[in-house]
Amino acid sequence: MAVQSSSIASFDTVYSADSTEFCPFPEHAQYLAVGTYQLTDEQQENVRIREGKTYLFDVTKPLVPKQVIETPAVLDMKWSHAPINDKHCLGIVDSVGGFHLYGFNEENHLTVVDHMQATDNTSVLCLSLDWASRLDKSDKRIVTSHSNGDINILSPGDSGGYVIKDQWHAHDLEAWISAFDYWNTNIVYSGADDGLFKGWDARQQTPTFTYKGHMMGVTTMQSNPHKEHQLATGSYDETIYFWDTRSMRQPVSTLQTPGGGIWRLKWHPTRTNRLLSASMHAGAFVVDIDDQCEARIATSFLDHTSMTYGADWSFSEPDLVASCSFYDHIMHLWKAFTPN
Known part of the structure; x- marks a missing residue:
């Protein structure tokens, strides 16, 4: 039976919160970034303007923002x-197709390193990004997915800033997610509102497979950085799918979550068989997977009162989680249950 966790601390982000990300580097592992989204009443070319703020917290101190970036x-x-x-x-993608890159300065504030358009059409939302550098530190590329169904690969240019290296049309509806296979970064995965989950050889922009078994839109995926050939995907259909990437005809196993749809999946920084799910209306869950890939919910976090869109693990404090929810604009810190 799952253990229910409670909030250790929380912060009202005012704007709707949709992303939480802990810094993975030991020198900055106490820092947490929280991204927000606000649809305003202002219009530009008959389109309502969406504004955002990114908060930077030092979680070893009371939850007062160290920095706010607009x-x-x-x-x-x-x-x-x-x-x-x-x-x-920290890489950020936004509602006008922009990619922002911020880096720590000597005062441990984030300053602009680069900013470019991941898509030339500012009416296209940039919906997700993933870095190729999780395992291969020499590969600085980024994959982005877009509301028009496109997938883009961004690479460092000759002048130092990022440029669009490759671009292709992957889906006919919103491409909610794209991700690298961390063990072979020539392979990119994508999922979209059309319910399709696809693999791509980024060198040719050709699909290596198309899976049609998700019952609703595909919203999230992540390659396991600890275990080669293991991949997890999630969908509005409230199910987590576990894959062996050597055979993508069907998942190895699935886990039906307690409802809500799944928006983000994150493998634990050090535990091979532990996964975090931001499960929208249902809350957030920690999932443990055994050696036979059978999954169970180990910890539930149910303090969010609206859709849980963001969740991430601390890289320095074992099983510390930050999750955030949209309409109640709250970020919570909590702990996952660790079995004896």
Whole structure:
């Protein structure tokens, strides 16, 4: 039976909160970034303007923001697992197709390292990003997915900033998610509102497989950084799918969660068989997987009162989680249950 966790601390982000990301570097592992999204009443070219703020917290201190960065609405963000220009960097994608790169300065504030358009059309939302550098620290590329169904690969350019290296149309509806296979970064995965889960060889932009078994839109996926060939995907259909990437005809196993739809999945920083799910209306869950890939919910966190969109693990404090929810605009810190 799952243990129910309670909030250790919380913060009202005012704008709707949709992303939480702990810095993976030991020197900055106490820092947590929280991204927000606000649809305003202002319009530009008959489109309502979306605004965002990114908060930076030191979680070893009371939850008072160390820094607040204003951008267009934040759809997703991830820390690079390799330094960029000798800085520990956070990548952010936004509601006008922009990619922002922020790095720590000597005062441990985030300053702009780069900003570019991940798509030339500012009416297209950039919905997700993933770094290739989780295992291969020399690979500084980024994959982004977009509301028009496109997938883009961003690479460092000759002048130092990021440029669009590759771009292709992957889905006919919103591509909610894209991710690298961390063990073979030539392979990219994507999922969309069309319910399709696809694999791609990024060198040819050709699909290596198309899976149609998710019952609703595919919203999240992550390659297991500890275990080669293991991948988890999630969907509005409230199910987590576990895959062996050597055979993508069907999942190895599935876990039906307690409802809500799944928005983000994150493998634990050090535990091979532990997964975190931001499960929208249902809350957040910690899932443990045994050697036969049978999964069970170990910890439930049910303090969010609206859709839980963001969740992430601390890289320094075992089983500390930050999760955030949208309409109640709250970020919570809590602990996962650790079995004896």
